[in-house]
Amino acid sequence: MPVEKLIFYAFAALMLFAAVRVISVRNSVQAVLFLVLTFFCAAVLWMLAEAEFLAITLVLVYVGAVMVLFLFVVMMLDVDYAAMREGFARLLPFGIIVSLMFFGVLFYILRDRFFGPENLPPPPPHGADYSNVEALGEVLYTEYFYPFEIAAVLLLVAMVAAISLTFRGRQQRKGQQVSRQLQAQKSDRLKIVTMASESPRKATPEPAPTDPEEGQS
Amino acid sequence: MDALLAVLLIIGKILLILIPLILAVAYTTFAERKLIGYMQMRIGPNRVGIRGWLQPIADVIKLLLKEIVIPSGASKGLFVIAPILFIAPSFAAWAVVPFDAGVVLADVNVGLLYLLAMTSIGVYGVIIAGWASNSKYAFLGSLRSAAQIISYEIAMGFALVAVLMAGGSMNLGEIVEAQSGGIWHWFFLPLLPILVVYWVSGVAETNRAPFDLPEGESEIVAGFHVEYAGMAFALFFLAEYANMILISVLTALFFFGGWLNPLQGIPGLETITAWIPGTIWLLLKAGFFLFLMIWLRATFPRYRYDQVMRLGWKIFIPVTLVWLFVLTLMIKGGLPPWFGEAG
Incomplete structure (x- = not known):
């Protein structure tokens, strides 16, 4: 048990550190990498x-x-950091108010009255042969099948929307058509001509060609 | 004290996997150079040691003694971390690989998902290496690699879904046990299209020829690791070959019965060969696929980039989706000899 506690505190501390670094680090690529570290620590927890x-x-x-994909986008974007930090002092009061309100809501919900240790006793530990996946699959495909399907349809709608937003109609592209490439036959491209490997004139070579141009032809 | 002993035991087991793995990597590079040499009518390395057998050792010493140069424009911290981020997942993935019945470091129920997660993390090493090098060749290579790994991971994930459906479990050991009963019980026949998709995706994920665009020597020098030298480069090299061996072992486990004896179920032959440990069979099967990878490299020219993307998105993903339906019908219909009793 103390080992688990040690791991918990180590990774919780690392997660908090990484999460703070996500918003405090100057370089956006490093911010994304800290976000990755945060996710990783959450997975450990x-x-x-x-x-x-x-x-x-x-x-x-x-x-x-x-x-x-996020990293991909951030690496290729040309972010102007000076412009991003521009209205910092002007927007700071609003930022503080919003974060205080957000903190208040979270504090109201997450305090002991609802999420205290007496309301949420730790679940009984399962044996080594207990399969988390099986239990999850059973409720997901029976009890929660309807919300599951709705979530799937939502994702599909989002995908179609993203494609239709970026699709600008069929253009006159010069890209290749793979089906036509595959249909190409050897006979379309290549014509094999049978001919003697040596010209008949050279079949009986003269002993010493004096003219240099004759040797090239 | 018990906890300390347990930790020491685990570390010992890890070393028992890693040291043979690193040796295997060293001699895979030797095998590759020799095999490709013979395929191209050359001799290959034959100067160091007897018939060149000490060549990998000499290479390791050379790489160890070389200076690690950090480019002046590089992002130093990330430049150093990148090779570590690349090699750690490729070693960590071996934790769930069983070498014989029950011989596995971590016998977890979500082994298949864990493997998929570990192979997908490796891409960070590549991206960060390319970005931190502050070089356009390295950056191009890392972008190509990221796009390629993401594209082929989808096909690979679907292929693994088919495997777990057929095996009825996400535990690698149970998947192998589901194939027991002789060569005609293995999954390579009912999952034949999946096997092809998985194998080609595996070759693409490990950045091997003919999908070695991230390294494309003729266009972008050496891709994402062009700025690395010495041991930092060696880590990339080590990880790539460890991934190759991993993919070969996994293909043997998922489709060719892992450690199971191929002569199982044949009266007479089974009892004669019963003394051969399962690990030997697994290594033989994996060795064949490793050979296939080297053979592919010597045979095929490099794909063009749009062709790589087309193959992944437009061919492999539809094929796996269709075969998932076919497989569902096979399992529901209880097609013998694979899915008879599961019906």
């Missing part, structure tokens, strides 16, 4: 909470795919 499926899915989906 979930793993400690015996949610191994969620933990690995977090690494797989967020760290492995979403953040890579």
